Amino acid sequence: MARALSKLVRHAFRTQSCSCEALAVSVRAISFSPRQVTSDAGFHSVSFSETDHPKVLITGGLGQLGVGLAKMLRRQFGKNNVILSDIRKPPSDVYHNGPFIYSDILDYKNLREIVVNNRITWLVHYSALLSAVGEANVSLARDVNITGLHNILDIAAEHSLRVFVPSTIGAFGPSSPRNPTPDLCIQRPRTIYGVSKVHAELMGEYFHHRYGLDFRCLRYPGIISADSQPGGGTTDYAVQIFHDAVKTGKFECNLRPDTRLPMMYITDCLRATLEMMEAPAEALSMRTYNINAMSFTPEELAHELQKVLPGLEVTYRIDPVRQAIADSWPMNFDDSNARKDWGWKHDYDLPELIQTMLNFIGSDSRIANAN
Numbered sequence: 576m577a578r579a580l581s582k583l584v585r586h587a588f589r590t591q592s593c594s595c596e597a598l599a600v601s602v603r604a605i606s607f608s609p610r611q612v613t614s615d616a617g618f619h620s621v622s623f624s625e626t627d628h629p630k631v632l633i634t635g636g637l638g639q640l641g642v643g644l645a646k647m648l649r650r651q652f653g654k655n656n657v658i659l660s661d662i663r664k665p666p667s668d669v670y671h672n673g674p675f676i677y678s679d680i681l682d683y684k685n686l687r688e689i690v691v692n693n694r695i696t697w698l699v700h701y702s703a704l705l706s707a708v709g710e711a712n713v714s715l716a717r718d719v720n721i722t723g724l725h726n727i728l729d730i731a732a733e734h735s736l737r738v739f740v741p742s743t744i745g746a747f748g749p750s751s752p753r754n755p756t757p758d759l760c761i762q763r764p765r766t767i768y769g770v771s772k773v774h775a776e777l778m779g780e781y782f783h784h785r786y787g788l789d790f791r792c793l794r795y796p797g798i799i800s801a802d803s804q805p806g807g808g809t810t811d812y813a814v815q816i817f818h819d820a821v822k823t824g825k826f827e828c829n830l831r832p833d834t835r836l837p838m839m840y841i842t843d844c845l846r847a848t849l850e851m852m853e854a855p856a857e858a859l860s861m862r863t864y865n866i867n868a869m870s871f872t873p874e875e876l877a878h879e880l881q882k883v884l885p886g887l888e889v890t891y892r893i894d895p896v897r898q899a900i901a902d903s904w905p906m907n908f909d910d911s912n913a914r915k916d917w918g919w920k921h922d923y924d925l926p927e928l929i930q931t932m933l934n935f936i937g938s939d940s941r942i943a944n945a946n
């Protein structure tokens with residue numbers, strides 16, 4: 576069977592002299608799988624139209640973004656249609672709020688089993704080592720961010736999944752235009768994180784053109800959230816400052832005061848992700864888009880916060896690794912293509928971000944003090 580299929584594929588390659596897109600259609604039609612599975616897994620794939628709602632698997636779901644995404648998707652598609660997964664043990668509120676499953680993305684067989692047994696149709700791939708922790712452990716970052724990505728793309732192609740892989744401002748480097756940074760320009764990042772994300776963008780787009788994989792990718796700015804902790808990135812200071820400002824009135828920043836980076840509030844980021852996943856394929860002129868909301872420096876953020884918390888003291892002790900990374904990243908992100916193609920529009924600018932974060936952290940610490 577497998578041999579017959581690959582013969583057919585070879586024949587298709589020889590006889591198709593038309594465009595890539597047409598080639599992808601013919602390959603998809605015979606359920607060719609990039610991993611050359613011996614079973615006819617592709618024939619059993621659940622097409623999106625078979626179900627009322629997508630059945631979603633989120634990998635790396637216990638990080639800064641996954642739990643919030645699961646909450647939003649469960650409101651939209653029903654609690655049992657969204658499965659969170661990770662290699663860590665979930666806190667009890669997460670465990671009791673909907674399906675959770677252990678999944679190591681480096682375990683290809685286990686990943687496939689989860690996709691098959693749960694009739695998954697959408698895969699949101701959040702597992703990664705971020706920029707600063709990646710530099711501290713390059714070989715693990717290479718395994719998780721590159722080998723893991725290969726597993727995800729192969730599984731997604733085999734089972735005709737719609738797959739979302741986030742990229743980042745970190746996919747650009749010192750030779751990219753930094754103010755603003757457009758979607759298409761030189762990408763020569765200097766971190767393993769950035770290199771792995773450029774690889775993910777290119778592999779996903781290649782699978783889209785070659786096998787018809789429904790690959791979708793957004794380059795997120797630094798994401799700011801109140802109820803989840805960042806996982807070891809360069810933009811983490813912009814989350815920590817809120818917690819320290821409320822709890823101690825003091826903050827020591829690990830980036831220079833004039834370091835400008837693109838940032839976004841988590842609610843905008845998660846909504847953008849859902850909008851990108853739901854966008855009709857015809858609306859997408861590209862498969863990887865920049866999205867943006869605001870850009871600020873530590874000094875500007877501190878200044879805005881001090882308007883509400885005048886006693887806040889900010890000092891600077893520069894982390895040379897993070898500073899070098901930040902100095903190579905975009906200062907402003909050009910997301911005009913996302914706005915034009917599928918109507919992206921952010922809701923939170925700096926004043927709304929500050930108000931929302933302080934309300935959240937303030938009410939949280941009032942509850943903690945009362946208990």
Ligand SMILES: NC(=O)c1ccc[n+]([C@@H]2O[C@H](COP(=O)([O-])OP(=O)(O)OC[C@H]3O[C@@H](n4cnc5c(N)ncnc54)[C@H](O)[C@@H]3O)[C@@H](O)[C@H]2O)c1
Nearest residue numbers: 635637638639640679680701702703741743795797798806
């Ligand atoms: N948070 C941001 O500011 C930001 C910005 C740009 C892009 N992104 C991207 O969004 C995604 C989610 O980011 P995040 O901030 O939630 O990351 P995070 O670091 O907080 O969480 C990543 C999760 O991946 C899990 N993980 C690690 N190795 C794994 C493995 N082998 N198998 C399965 N899971 C594994 C970790 O346990 C962790 O829970 C990442 O791909 C990241 O690159 C995030």
Ligand SMILES: C[C@@H](O)[C@H](N)C(=O)O
Nearest residue numbers: 705706743808809810
């Ligand atoms: C920007 C993003 O990819 C992540 N927050 C990092 O700093 O590594």
